[in-house]
Amino acid sequence: MIPEIGHFALILALLVALVQGSFPIIGAARGNAVWMGLARPAARAQFLLISVAFLCLAYAFATMDYSVTYVASNSNSKLPLQYRIAAVWGGHEGSLLLWAMILSVWTVAVSFFSKHLPDAMRARILGVMGLISIGFLLFMLTVSNPFERLIPAAMDGRDLNPLLQDPGMVFHPPMLYMGYVGFSVAFAFAIAALLGGELDAAWARWSRPWTTLAWVFLTTGIMAGSNWAYYELGWGGWWFWDAVENASFMPWLVGTALIHSLAVTEKRGSFKAWTVLLAICAFSLSLLGTFLVRSGVLTSVHAFATDPRRGLFILAFLVVVIGGSLALFAWRAPTIARGGKFDVVSRESFLLANNVLLAVAAISVLFGTLYPLFLDALGLGKISVGPPYFDTVFAPLMTPALFLMGIGPIARWKQAALPELAKRLRWAFGVSAATAIILPLFLGHWTPMIGLGLFLAFWIFGTSVNLIYQRLGGSGQPLVTRVKSTSRSWWGMVIAHLGIAVFTLGVTIVKGFESEIAVRMQTGDVAHLAGFDFTFEGVTATEGPNYTASRGQIRITKNGVERTVLAPEKRVYTVQNMPMTEAGISPSIIHDLYASLGEPLDNGAWSVRIYHKPMVEWIWVGCLMMAFGGLLALSDKRYRLRKRTIQAGGV
Amino acid sequence: MAMKARHKRFILIAIGLALLGLAAMLILNAFKSNMVFFYTPTQVEKGEVPKGTGFRVGGLVVPGSLKRQDDGLTVRFEITDTAKTIPVVYKGILPDLFKEGKGVVAQGKVGASGLFEASEVLAKHDENYMPPEAAEALKRAKGQGAGTLASPK
Numbered sequence: 108m109i110p111e112i113g114h115f116a117l118i119l120a121l122l123v124a125l126v127q128g129s130f131p132i133i134g135a136a137r138g139n140a141v142w143m144g145l146a147r148p149a150a151r152a153q154f155l156l157i158s159v160a161f162l163c164l165a166y167a168f169a170t171m172d173y174s175v176t177y178v179a180s181n182s183n184s185k186l187p188l189q190y191r192i193a194a195v196w197g198g199h200e201g202s203l204l205l206w207a208m209i210l211s212v213w214t215v216a217v218s219f220f221s222k223h224l225p226d227a228m229r230a231r232i233l234g235v236m237g238l239i240s241i242g243f244l245l246f247m248l249t250v251s252n253p254f255e256r257l258i259p260a261a262m263d264g265r266d267l268n269p270l271l272q273d274p275g276m277v278f279h280p281p282m283l284y285m286g287y288v289g290f291s292v293a294f295a296f297a298i299a300a301l302l303g304g305e306l307d308a309a310w311a312r313w314s315r316p317w318t319t320l321a322w323v324f325l326t327t328g329i330m331a332g333s334n335w336a337y338y339e340l341g342w343g344g345w346w347f348w349d350a351v352e353n354a355s356f357m358p359w360l361v362g363t364a365l366i367h368s369l370a371v372t373e374k375r376g377s378f379k380a381w382t383v384l385l386a387i388c389a390f391s392l393s394l395l396g397t398f399l400v401r402s403g404v405l406t407s408v409h410a411f412a413t414d415p416r417r418g419l420f421i422l423a424f425l426v427v428v429i430g431g432s433l434a435l436f437a438w439r440a441p442t443i444a445r446g447g448k449f450d451v452v453s454r455e456s457f458l459l460a461n462n463v464l465l466a467v468a469a470i471s472v473l474f475g476t477l478y479p480l481f482l483d484a485l486g487l488g489k490i491s492v493g494p495p496y497f498d499t500v501f502a503p504l505m506t507p508a509l510f511l512m513g514i515g516p517i518a519r520w521k522q523a524a525l526p527e528l529a530k531r532l533r534w535a536f537g538v539s540a541a542t543a544i545i546l547p548l549f550l551g552h553w554t555p556m557i558g559l560g561l562f563l564a565f566w567i568f569g570t571s572v573n574l575i576y577q578r579l580g581g582s583g584q585p586l587v588t589r590v591k592s593t594s595r596s597w598w599g600m601v602i603a604h605l606g607i608a609v610f611t612l613g614v615t616i617v618k619g620f621e622s623e624i625a626v627r628m629q630t631g632d633v634a635h636l637a638g639f640d641f642t643f644e645g646v647t648a649t650e651g652p653n654y655t656a657s658r659g660q661i662r663i664t665k666n667g668v669e670r671t672v673l674a675p676e677k678r679v680y681t682v683q684n685m686p687m688t689e690a691g692i693s694p695s696i697i698h699d700l701y702a703s704l705g706e707p708l709d710n711g712a713w714s715v716r717i718y719h720k721p722m723v724e725w726i727w728v729g730c731l732m733m734a735f736g737g738l739l740a741l742s743d744k745r746y747r748l749r750k751r752t753i754q755a756g757g758v
Numbered sequence: 759m760a761m762k763a764r765h766k767r768f769i770l771i772a773i774g775l776a777l778l779g780l781a782a783m784l785i786l787n788a789f790k791s792n793m794v795f796f797y798t799p800t801q802v803e804k805g806e807v808p809k810g811t812g813f814r815v816g817g818l819v820v821p822g823s824l825k826r827q828d829d830g831l832t833v834r835f836e837i838t839d840t841a842k843t844i845p846v847v848y849k850g851i852l853p854d855l856f857k858e859g860k861g862v863v864a865q866g867k868v869g870a871s872g873l874f875e876a877s878e879v880l881a882k883h884d885e886n887y888m889p890p891e892a893a894e895a896l897k898r899a900k901g902q903g904a905g906t907l908a909s910p911k
Contacts, residue, residue, distance in 0.1 A: 471785045489796035496792035500785055625851050627830030686854040705851035708830045714851050
């Protein structure tokens with residue numbers, strides 16, 4: 108009964124979405140206030156209905172209703188409750204429901220926090236979001252229904268893929284989806300502006316906090332995924348340039364360009380058409396990412412069983428959304444007024460250069476991810492490009508981007524003088540160059556890549572310090588006044604940029620100085636790595652709720668002094684009889700000590716992988732700093748909700 | 759700096775296009791030099807594979823072929839597409855889901871000894887899923903009228 112209620116709620120939600128996607132947009136074009144007024148109640152009704160559907164599915168999982176096909180294929184009676192709930196989005200159908208759920212969360216949020224928007228604008232935005240929702244609900248109801256019954260019911264479920272039975276599963280997908288789907292708000296703002304022909308600084312100011320918030324979620328989601336892969340896969344890697352990771356990285360790159368381009372549009376009125384194009388691309392890539400990952404085109408833990416009808420629907424939906432919005436852009440963009448002029452050397456041009464670099468980076472990822480798929484689809488052979496391709500492309504693209512990142516915030520709007528910039532940044536340059544040359548000598552060895560990475564990281568540190576010093580230093584007012592008069596969005600920018608520096612430093616150090624060994628170890632054997640002694644103290648059998656495990660014990664000492672004990676596990680999940688590696692990690696700000704069990708060999712010996720990962724945690728700390736910077740910018744005074752006039756007078 | 763605005767704009771656009779061209783070259787070059795082709799064991803047997811450069815080969819692990827060397831880390835096994843079989847040597851720890859009779863993809867090159875020396879071994883992510891390359895190899899071999907070894911799921 109409960110699953111039928113969920114199914115019925117989805118059908119009603121589709122009907123409401125049809126209303127939301129049509130009347131308000133037509134009403135806005137005709138100036139019909141009643142039709143426009145339907146947008147908000149429709150958005151809220153849809154939210155309630157999809158919530159009901161979502162709760163029904165969660166209930167089916169919680170109560171182990173194996174008469175529902177989706178529950179039977181993604182859960183099991185021995186699966187702990189928190190993973191039974193997370194299993195709601197553990198498969199294809201449920202993850203689409205999560206998508207639709209999150210879309211309705213964003214939509215209802217827009218409906219509440221858009222009182223200051225002109226009626227037509229709000230109606231168009233909610234209308235566009237309704238149209239997107241139609242696509243997803245239709246998809247679920249036609250070819251991907253999570254509430255489909257299984258007759259006769261299964262005795263027990265086939266269990267959630269053991270790789271997904273991890274706390275990461277509870278956070279990573281919802282976070283990532285909040286990011287992906289959050290870009291639908293920026294997209295809806297862009298389409299609404301194109302439809303209404305109102306593209307101005309006020310539009311940018313309204314659109315900015317939504318975009319930043321989506322970006323914060325996406326950053327956190329990617330970071331959580333990277334961290335999860337690091338400890339779950341047992342290979343010690345934190346980024347694999349896997350097609351699935353790329354699918355989330357492309358919208359991030361374009362989204363990052365978008366939040367910067369929006370800043371220029373808000374402050375200077377420039378880059379309007381470009382900003383709109385980026386908003387369309389960010390969301391299109393989010394859609395593409397969702398579907399690439401969920402359609403089974405890619406081989407990965409994220410891909411589920413394929414059904415050709417689904418692929419066809421997905422392709423058609425992508426063509427309609429991406430093609431339609433780009434066509435609208437091509438039609439309406441020429442009417443967009445030109446923005447303020449700026450000089451070759453100015454903050455605008457630095458930001459433009461960074462935007463282009465980020466966009467090119469996104470294109471290179473798109474190319475490396477999609478081209479092999481195209482070749483395969485056309486029957487022209489199977490190829491793959493691995494991390495070497497992406498590494499080769501990213502170093503030369505990101506080097507100028509990071510370098511310009513140091514200069515951009517310091518350069519003046521409209522017109523800046525190169526000699527003045529050079530003079531102001533000479534110390535930052537000198538310090539970072541010196542660090543890049545000297546520091547590696549203390550750390551052990553020097554390579555051009557280590558030097559480059561350190562230079563860029565310290566360049567961003569140095570220029571940020573310079574920026575803060577200029578803002579807070581000097582004479583006149585007391586320091587406290589200066590700190591107070593500095594906006595939170597400025598601090599947010601500085602912290603996010605410092606996050607990039609921390610991230611770059613982490614990547615450089617871990618790539619340049621990590622070490623690993625794979626050894627055969629018997630009880631009592633000692634392995635040596637990076638000055639540490641790893642003593643293997645044997646393996647004991649343990650049991651979890653739905654798995655059996657061999658738990659190893661590895662004591663780590665340095666010069667005879669005990670540091671820590673690692674307990675890596677090799678688990679076998681009993682339902683699917685699937686082995687899983689659970690790494691033992693001792694994290695710290697200086698380095699991670701990491702061990703994972705390979706396979707049991709003869710005489711109680713095991714093959715063991717041991718890693719020394721200096722400063723690897725900085726990578727994720729850097730990401731969190733970026734996300735925190737975004738949140739701080741969001742809390743800025745000028746985004747506080749209050750009645751605002753519709754005038755275009757930007758700050 | 760008595761340059762006309764129009765000239766300035768022209769120069770900027772020219773520089774921009776040149777840089778984009780450079781970026782395109784960089785991407786295509788990186789792509790070309792890091793492209794890894796996929797071959798079936800039959801193609802490897804026939805000598806259709808590039809000499810000296812790496813490639814991928816996929817199929818099923820021949821049951822009973824997995825042999826471990828004394829160091830406990832070097833393994834030898836055979837990959838088959840049911841028509842032809844090629845021997846593989848790999849030093850390292852195999853992925854969790856590596857199993858005899860199941861699908862596998864190995865990346866590496868043919869060494870001096872004539873063995874395929876794998877630098878990377880990939881297995882599937884879940885019990886019922888086969889790497890598409892491995893499935894493809896079996897399909898192609900079947901098309902050539904080879905017998906079946908095990909029913910690939």
